[in-house]
Amino acid sequence: MNETSSLQGADGVPRPGGTTAAAGLLRALLKGPLPLYLPAALFLLAFFIVPLGYVVVMSLTEPRPGLGNFTALLGSRHFLMVLLQTLQTAALVTVCALLLGYPLAYVAAGPARRLGGVLLGVIALSFWTSFLVRTYAWMVIFGRQGPLSHWLASLGWRPPPSLLFTSTGATVAMTHAMVPFMVMAVYAVMKRIDERYVRAAQSLGAHPLRAFALVYLPLSLPGVVNGCTLVFITTLGFYVMPVLLGSPNQQMISGVIGDQIEQVLDFGAASAMSVILLLVVLALFWLYHRFVGLDRLWSR
Amino acid sequence: MPARSLSLHHVVKRYDNLQPAVDGVSLQIEPGEFVSFLGPSGSGKTTTLMMIAGFQQPTSGDIHLAGRTIDKMPAHARNIGVVFQNYALFPHMSVADNVGFPLRMRGLGKAEKHRKVGAALEMVGLGALAARKPAQLSGGQQQRVALARALVFEPDLILLDEPLGALDKNMREHMQVELKRIHRELGVTMVYVTHDQTEAMTMSDRIAVFNQGRIEQIAAPQDMYLRPATRFVASFIGDNNLISATALGAGRYSVAELGPLQACDLALADGSPVDLLLRPEMIRLAGDQPPCATLRIDSAVNYGDSVLAIGRVGATPLRVRIPGPQARDLRAGQEVPLHWHASDIHVIPAARA
Ligand SMILES: Nc1ncnc2c1ncn2[C@@H]1O[C@H](COP(=O)(O)OP(=O)(O)O)[C@@H](O)[C@H]1O
Ligand SMILES: [Mg+2]
Numbered sequence: 001m002n003e004t005s006s007l008q009g010a011d012g013v014p015r016p017g018g019t020t021a022a023a024g025l026l027r028a029l030l031k032g033p034l035p036l037y038l039p040a041a042l043f044l045l046a047f048f049i050v051p052l053g054y055v056v057v058m059s060l061t062e063p064r065p066g067l068g069n070f071t072a073l074l075g076s077r078h079f080l081m082v083l084l085q086t087l088q089t090a091a092l093v094t095v096c097a098l099l100l101g102y103p104l105a106y107v108a109a110g111p112a113r114r115l116g117g118v119l120l121g122v123i124a125l126s127f128w129t130s131f132l133v134r135t136y137a138w139m140v141i142f143g144r145q146g147p148l149s150h151w152l153a154s155l156g157w158r159p160p161p162s163l164l165f166t167s168t169g170a171t172v173a174m175t176h177a178m179v180p181f182m183v184m185a186v187y188a189v190m191k192r193i194d195e196r197y198v199r200a201a202q203s204l205g206a207h208p209l210r211a212f213a214l215v216y217l218p219l220s221l222p223g224v225v226n227g228c229t230l231v232f233i234t235t236l237g238f239y240v241m242p243v244l245l246g247s248p249n250q251q252m253i254s255g256v257i258g259d260q261i262e263q264v265l266d267f268g269a270a271s272a273m274s275v276i277l278l279l280v281v282l283a284l285f286w287l288y289h290r291f292v293g294l295d296r297l298w299s300r
Numbered sequence: 301m302p303a304r305s306l307s308l309h310h311v312v313k314r315y316d317n318l319q320p321a322v323d324g325v326s327l328q329i330e331p332g333e334f335v336s337f338l339g340p341s342g343s344g345k346t347t348t349l350m351m352i353a354g355f356q357q358p359t360s361g362d363i364h365l366a367g368r369t370i371d372k373m374p375a376h377a378r379n380i381g382v383v384f385q386n387y388a389l390f391p392h393m394s395v396a397d398n399v400g401f402p403l404r405m406r407g408l409g410k411a412e413k414h415r416k417v418g419a420a421l422e423m424v425g426l427g428a429l430a431a432r433k434p435a436q437l438s439g440g441q442q443q444r445v446a447l448a449r450a451l452v453f454e455p456d457l458i459l460l461d462e463p464l465g466a467l468d469k470n471m472r473e474h475m476q477v478e479l480k481r482i483h484r485e486l487g488v489t490m491v492y493v494t495h496d497q498t499e500a501m502t503m504s505d506r507i508a509v510f511n512q513g514r515i516e517q518i519a520a521p522q523d524m525y526l527r528p529a530t531r532f533v534a535s536f537i538g539d540n541n542l543i544s545a546t547a548l549g550a551g552r553y554s555v556a557e558l559g560p561l562q563a564c565d566l567a568l569a570d571g572s573p574v575d576l577l578l579r580p581e582m583i584r585l586a587g588d589q590p591p592c593a594t595l596r597i598d599s600a601v602n603y604g605d606s607v608l609a610i611g612r613v614g615a616t617p618l619r620v621r622i623p624g625p626q627a628r629d630l631r632a633g634q635e636v637p638l639h640w641h642a643s644d645i646h647v648i649p650a651a652r653a
Contacts, residue, residue: 194386194388196384196385196386196388197388197390199353199355199375199382199384199388200382200384200388200389200390201390201401202354202355202374202375202376203353203354203355203375203376203378203380203381203382203450204376204381204401204402204405204449204450204453205376205377205379205402205405205406205453206376206401206405207376208374208376210405211376214401215390218392219391219392
């Protein structure tokens with residue numbers, strides 16, 4: 001996992017439970033005995049809070065003090081398009097990860113234990129494979145000479161399309177990266193749904209499909225909300241995959257921030273973009289907290 | 301409510317290659333009967349119930365409801381009400397929606413549904429709580445909702461899996477009475493799973509005692525108590541003295557160290573091994589009558605209304621329950637003469653090893 005962005009947390013590693021860890025830490029900070037949380041608190045302060053504060057300061061002072069960076073960005077059609085594009089892509093990845101992940105989690109949490117174990121194993125395997133390795137693997141698969149093109153050509157699609165450097169390709173790869181998070185968030189909730197609920201529904205006359213729709217699905221919704229929150233927020237900050245696989249004309253916000261720093265050396269604008277992304281994420285967390293409760297991210 | 305018969309014919313359930321969970325169960329339950337499945341944990345009660353409800357397929361054998369086989373019928377088409385262990389109330393639905401669920405599945409109109417839900421909740425004494433969520437109810441109230449939900453659609457049969465297991469003692473006794481009242485009022489056939497022998501004894505028309513996937517005996521509570529068919533049933537139901545003995549013919553049995561005992565004559569071959577069952581409350585202090593044996597008391601437990609004297613006759617351990625005032629002076633270390641009637645000893649032919 002080498003995905004890093006200026007905003008995806010000091011540890012730079014999005015993982016299931018990351019948000020809980022944050023909520024748990026918050027609680028521990030408020031209640032726990034000092035010696036237990038002091039190391040973590042110092043670490044976060046030094047490597048997360050301080051740099052983040054520095055970014056905020058830069059956004060307000062570079063090249064000169066004031067809100068100039070923000071007014072310029074919010075007045076820029078290009079930036080707003082990038083922001084919209086990023087939100088759209090994150091939403092698409094979230095929906096795709098849910099459509100793929102929900103059935104997977106359903107089977108994995110079901111009564112067929114061996115099959116469930118194999119599925120979870122395969123998911124964990126792709127999860128443990130280095131992020132960069134997976135990104136390069138996608139570059140090979142999507143490449144003009146890659147297996148996907150060959151396969152499409154053999155189906156009679158000429159000239160075969162290449163997904164490399166398209167936003168579709170980046171979306172597919174990001175979905176692949178996010179499915180494990182979705183599966184684990186949904187699985188954690190499904191595993192606790194007593195099979196007796198569905199049986200009760202059936203004994204009361206509900207066809208299995210109806211029992212699923214009226215009982216199992218609603219009971220699994222907390223997992224869906226958790227998984228979607230996790231995937232959506234993580235995807236907003238994706239950097240490596242959209243930059244290496246995506247279309248240069250349809251960048252996501254992290255890529256644009258990177259360009260600002262590496263190519264234009266405009267630290268003020270880059271910081272302001274980061275702050276705006278941070279505000280979007282915080283707003284999402286606030287919504288989540290408002291309607292679900294941060295402390296209930298993993299419990300019902 | 302319609303009352304239906306239920307019968308199981310040589311039903312076997314094997315989960316894997318080990319010992320079957322249910323090993324050839326046959327029984328016939330009459331319309332309107334209240335039958336308990338009683339047995340220790342792991343004896344196959346729940347599995348049998350789940351096969352009747354349609355959530356497990358029997359490995360072999362078949363099940364008839366009202367004379368028709370239901371082997372091929374999916375669970376949702378069986379019209380059987382089930383009260384699950386821990387109730388399985390839908391946590392995201394109100395009490396009224398829980399109880400209305402089976403009516404909704406049957407496409408009932410709003411008005412009729414409302415009326416029936418109200419009546420069912422009245423029946424279990426919860427009319428005022430229709431709008432609550434299950435989590436806002438006490439254990440006893442959840443239990444009642446589960447019961448209302450299982451009977452509101454007038455099922456052919458109601459199955460209850462240890463429904464009172466999670467309740468405290470007072471609540472449990474209260475609910476036992478309630479359940480029996482509801483059974484009487486509705487006349488519906490009920491199968492009730494429990495591992496609590498008192499519960500089975502007080503509520504059932506008949507009890508089926510399960511052990512290791514088999515039914516050891518099925519009988520009315522009093523018959524079961526007085527004439528258990530096997531050593532297992534005798535030891536599982538009620539307090540007991542089980543004494544290994546050998547038949548001597550003509551109703552006499554020899555007990556090592558105790559000498560010959562007179563009991564009823566089962567016309568067993570001389571030398572057949574038997575178990576003699578002598579319930580502790582059948583034994584009296586001898587008084588003026590000729591003593592049958594002398595008990596050396598090791599400990600005396602006072603229950604207020606009676607005293608349980610635990611001791612030995614020779615080397616044979618014996619429990620004796622003496623009621624009322626005459627028991628007050630019993631102390632550990634005493635030797636007391638005992639009397640019983642030969643007819644109070646129940647003879648169980650020992651299973652051949
Ligand atoms: N789904 C299952 N898979 C495998 N074995 C099971 C399953 N359900 C029950 N068993 C086994 O079958 C036996 C009977 O269980 P059960 O019917 O639940 O007993 P009871 O309800 O009398 O406690 C037990 O040994 C139990 O371990
Ligand atoms: Mg059970």
